[in-house]
Amino acid sequence: MVIIAKPKKFNLRLMVQIFFFTLIALISVNKTLAATGMGIPFLSTASLHALCPFGGVETLFSLVTTGLFIPKTQISAVILMGLVFLLALLFGPVFCGWVCPLGAFQEWIGKIGKKLFKKRYNHFVPTKVDKVLRYLRYGVLVWVLTVTAVSGTLLFVNLDPYHALFKFWTGTVALPALILLVFITIGSLFVERPWCKYTCPYGALLGLFNKIRIFKIRRKTETCVSCQKCSRSCPMNIDVCRNETVSSLSCISCYECTSDRNCPKAETLLVQATQKSPQVSIAVVAIVMLTVFIGGIVGSMALGIWSSKTNDQGSGGKNNGNGQKIKVEMQEEVTD
Numbered sequence: 340m341v342i343i344a345k346p347k348k349f350n351l352r353l354m355v356q357i358f359f360f361t362l363i364a365l366i367s368v369n370k371t372l373a374a375t376g377m378g379i380p381f382l383s384t385a386s387l388h389a390l391c392p393f394g395g396v397e398t399l400f401s402l403v404t405t406g407l408f409i410p411k412t413q414i415s416a417v418i419l420m421g422l423v424f425l426l427a428l429l430f431g432p433v434f435c436g437w438v439c440p441l442g443a444f445q446e447w448i449g450k451i452g453k454k455l456f457k458k459r460y461n462h463f464v465p466t467k468v469d470k471v472l473r474y475l476r477y478g479v480l481v482w483v484l485t486v487t488a489v490s491g492t493l494l495f496v497n498l499d500p501y502h503a504l505f506k507f508w509t510g511t512v513a514l515p516a517l518i519l520l521v522f523i524t525i526g527s528l529f530v531e532r533p534w535c536k537y538t539c540p541y542g543a544l545l546g547l548f549n550k551i552r553i554f555k556i557r558r559k560t561e562t563c564v565s566c567q568k569c570s571r572s573c574p575m576n577i578d579v580c581r582n583e584t585v586s587s588l589s590c591i592s593c594y595e596c597t598s599d600r601n602c603p604k605a606e607t608l609l610v611q612a613t614q615k616s617p618q619v620s621i622a623v624v625a626i627v628m629l630t631v632f633i634g635g636i637v638g639s640m641a642l643g644i645w646s647s648k649t650n651d652q653g654s655g656g657k658n659n660g661n662g663q664k665i666k667v668e669m670q671e672e673v674t675d
């Protein structure tokens with residue numbers, strides 16, 4: 340008997356994830372190369388914090404109250420923050436599901452876990468413990484915003500696994516951040532996206548948009564056969580099969596549940612503004628997302644608003660933590 344292998348279905352989200360992961364990795368390497376005069380032409384040498392939309396959230400308090408950016412952040416981070424919020428208002432936290440390199444990294448490590456543990460993967464944490472742990476990231480969010488506002492510095496960088504992931508080879512990453520990255524990497528072998536689920540402050544903030552997003556994931560009960568494949572495919576363990584509309588704070592808008600790789604019934608899990616409005620395809624979500632990102636960056640460059648040059652690169656000022664503004668002439672003590 341000849342067994343014909345099923346052709347692999349094209350995974351658009353994976354392509355987008357690889358693109359953003361590679362871009363951030365190259366920029367990170369380029370910053371170090373540029374310091375030796377061997378930078379890659381036309382590629383940004385910006386600090387990772389200047390390109391992180393959460394940096395925009397962290398610097399907002401300082402910007403509003405003192406008119407200064409927290410060291411290592413810039414207007415670029417604030418612009419990216421605005422673009423991510425706009426997308427979250429439309430489609431939920433697509434940044435988490437499609438763009439965030441740390442989210443993608445955990446997912447890729449998780450593929451090994453899936454091979455090792457099969458159906459047990461992502462079901463090791465007892466439901467009651469999981470429920471309690473999911474509140475942890477809100478505590479982390481409040482803590483990060485408070486210490487940043489009070490100190491006027493990016494104290495979170497000493498714990499930030501995103502920074503550790505792209506800078507571990509430079510010898511400039513704080514030990515707690517490296518240890519946390521190791522924990523997350525090992526944890527991802529058992530639990531899908533453990534950092535996103537339990538600790539990420541940005542994921543906590545973006546998750547709130549699931550309550551007000553315009554385009555929601557809706558399950559058509561007339562065609563659903565309750566096979567639970569959508570629930571099983573969800574990296575965040577959301578019971579999609581028992582909900583008519585997904586509004587969980589944990590949803591990362593990866594749209595795995597709606598994919599025909601997972602739901603066997605066509606036109607059953609739909610992305611719609613209302614039950615009666617036309618459905619939006621995942622390709623359209625991806626096109627809108629990339630257009631908003633690229634258009635927003637190019638547009639703000641054309642308007643002369645965009646700048647990712649941080650004060651460690653020779654401009655701006657910083658708050659010394661005692662409320663005094665001092666000019667930065669030396670390399671930052673918080674290294675990048």
Ligand code: SF4
Nearest residue numbers: 435439442535539542
């Ligand atoms: S929850 Fe945090 S780490 Fe996870 S994808 Fe979102 S921003 Fe990235």
Ligand code: SF4
Nearest residue numbers: 573590591593594596
């Ligand atoms: S509910 Fe669907 S879109 Fe949301 S995280 Fe789960 S699989 Fe992804």
